[in-house]
Amino acid sequence: MEQKTQRKTERKTGTASSKSRLSSVANSLRLLKVFSDEDSEIGISALAQRLGLAKSTVHRLASTLIGADMLEQNPDSGRYRLGLALLELGALVRRKMDVSNEAKPYLRMLRETTGETVHLAILDHASVFYVTKLESKQAIRMSSEVGARAPAHCTADGKALLAFQPDDFVDEVIGFGLQGRTQNTITNAKALRRDLAAVRARGYAIDDEESEIGLRSVAAPIRTQSQTVIASLSIAGPAHRVSRRALVSYAREVVGAADAISQRLGCRPLRALQSGSGARAAQPPSRRVV
Structure with a gap:
């Protein structure tokens, strides 16, 4: 009692x-x-x-x-x-709003040129958070939702963001566990670190049916004036339409658009693609220089 x-x-x-x-x-x-x-x-x-x-x-x-x-x-x-902490938080919110606004015309351009679904995403701990999406107009297309989350280690957006985070942050993500989603998912810590190093070297990340069978995507990082990676831009579509060869072509498109957005946020022009073909800073239709 x-x-x-x-x-x-x-x-x-x-x-x-x-x-x-x-x-x-x-x-x-x-x-x-x-x-x-x-x-x-x-x-x-x-x-x-x-x-x-x-x-x-x-x-x-x-x-x-x-x-x-x-x-x-x-x-x-x-x-x-x-206090200053509120200023820092306000600046963070402002940057997220700025990147979303600046990305909109480039998202429209990428969807029109590729015909596939395009995303703007940010990193949220071990997940990517989809901020904006423009869906493909084709009957068979990638299905996703704004506000949805996906594991960072097996998505193009996630790897494009993780590749530029501090080592201790990546270690923390690995510590959460690298869950296998398909037979292509990277579930080994060393293999993931190698893949992230490759992302840094070439400037874009690829999801080759790693998060979902039948889906491929390519993503590039967006930087601020301080070179901090705050978001990623991606193109995604069904594997039968987005071949591995198409991914390389789309990589040039998405890197060019991501670099253009970065420049509008105050970042200096970034690297060329590893292939040697320079990724021009894309101009959206409404802002194209004639």
């Missing part, structure tokens, strides 16, 4: 603790949203009044946010202001 009572008490304590944490998170977010252009620095009394919280609670929340660099305290006035 005592054990049952103890378990109930533990459950209640755990539930109360969870609710308290959620309340703290919600109040922290409310606190951050109080700041504006007009009120860039606010004192603790004003914050407590606007939030309807005790000063001690606001002080505790502010201390936690300062520790995370999301809030700063003016050493002269003692007032609080937004």
